Amino acid sequence: MRSIFYHSVVPRRDPADYYSMRSVDAAQFTQQVRWLARHRIVLSLAEVVELRQAGRALPRRAVHLSFDDGFHNNVVAAEILATYRVPWTLFALTNSVLDGYRPWYIRLADALAPARHAVGSATTRFDLSRYEDKNRLASLIKQRVLDAPFSSHLSVLDDELGRWKLELPAETRWKFLDIHQLRQLNAAGVEIGGHTATHPNLLRCTEDELRNEIVGSADRLAAALGRAVIAFSYPDGRLDARVRDIVAERFTLAMATHRPPLCDDIFAMRRWSVGSLAADLPRALHPMSGILLRARAMRTVIKHRVKSILRARNGISHPHAR
Ligand SMILES: [Zn+2]
Known part of the structure; x- marks a missing residue:
């Protein structure tokens, strides 16, 4: 089975916005979903689990489709997917959908979006009116946050925003779904999975932090939904044996990205990200x-x-x- 995933579907992607690289235009997404409905067998995770438990092989043309994070714009995707009766799984960031929490990578996207100034020293200079420079600075800050221990993710981000003279706007451009919307989607047949509480680098978490981010957050989500949460997706696909074993204690299956270190493991299933280019879907599905x-x-x-x-x-x- 080929698994594909998305983050956002927007009316029109703004190519000048660094974070929009994770979005797909609604028109393009509609075409992709229509093609999938015609040419592939899109399975829900419940069907995948059922087939596996029965010891039956998955259909050759089987595909699984998911969205990560739980952005508000997923309601647009939900309508398109419902039109073509394509099942899907939404891996939601618990603290964002339950508490309106703004995770570090959205704070970074929000702070970078309006920035147009030039900043840095002669050797590392960023002209933030240029998309490439914005992207380059985003990667640098992202790496520093992810390298820090989990407990310092936010303070490292704050230091970086200060260092590069970036201001965090009060309003976010990347709203999340709330619990009511999540319940509605769930009632309409969308499977809801866990995606941690705050989107940390799981490789930089202590055991207690892992339990809270992976197990605690899924338990909270399940209680709020009034339904079992049986699947998980690793933020940015980051996992190792320690992380995977805690996930395996709590969930029935888990999904990573196309480069998990563990192979043929139901707790590290591979997924391919799909973008907005016409070639992106065939590329993601290519064996x-x-x-x-x-x-x-x-x-x-x-x-x-x-x-x-x-x-x-x-x-x-x-x-x-x-
Ligand atoms: Zn994510």
Whole structure:
């Protein structure tokens, strides 16, 4: 079975907005869903579990479709999916849908969106009126947050926002669904899964923090829905054996991204992200796409290595004036 996932469906993607790279245009999404309904067998997770428990093979053309995080714009996606009777799973961020909590990556997106200033030193300068620079700074900040222990995710983000003169707007541009909307979707047949409480880097959590983020958040979500929550998706697909084992204690299955370290594991099922380009869906469904993506990642690593070697060599042949 091929699993695909999305984050957001918006009327029209703003290519100048760094976070919109995680969105798909509604028109494009409609085309993708129509194609899936015609040419693939889209299964719910309940059907996947049932077939597996019965020891039966999944249909060759089986696909599973999910959304991560639980953004408010998923109501648009829900309508389109309902029109074509395509089942889907929504992996919701518990504290955002229950408490209106703004997770760190949305704070970053909100703070970067209106920024147009130039900032930094001569060596690391970012002109935030340029999309590429915004993207580059976003990656740098994201890496610093994710490298920090879970308990410091937010304070590291605050420090970074201060360092780069970014202000956090009071209003978010990326609203989440609330519990009423989630219940409505659930009542209409959408499966709701867990996606942690606050979207941390699970690899930087202590055991207690993992239990709270993975188990505690799912229990809260289940209580609020009045339904069992049996599936989980790892934020950014980050997992290791320690994280996976806690997930396996609580859930029936779990989904990662296309690069989980564990293979053929029902607690680390692979999923491919689909974007807004016409070629994105066929690419995500292509049986070779895992290999192609790995090859592309390898090429990027090699390119960076070569660049840094060349840079080091240039540094030696052109020493700075003393
Ligand atoms: Zn997520």
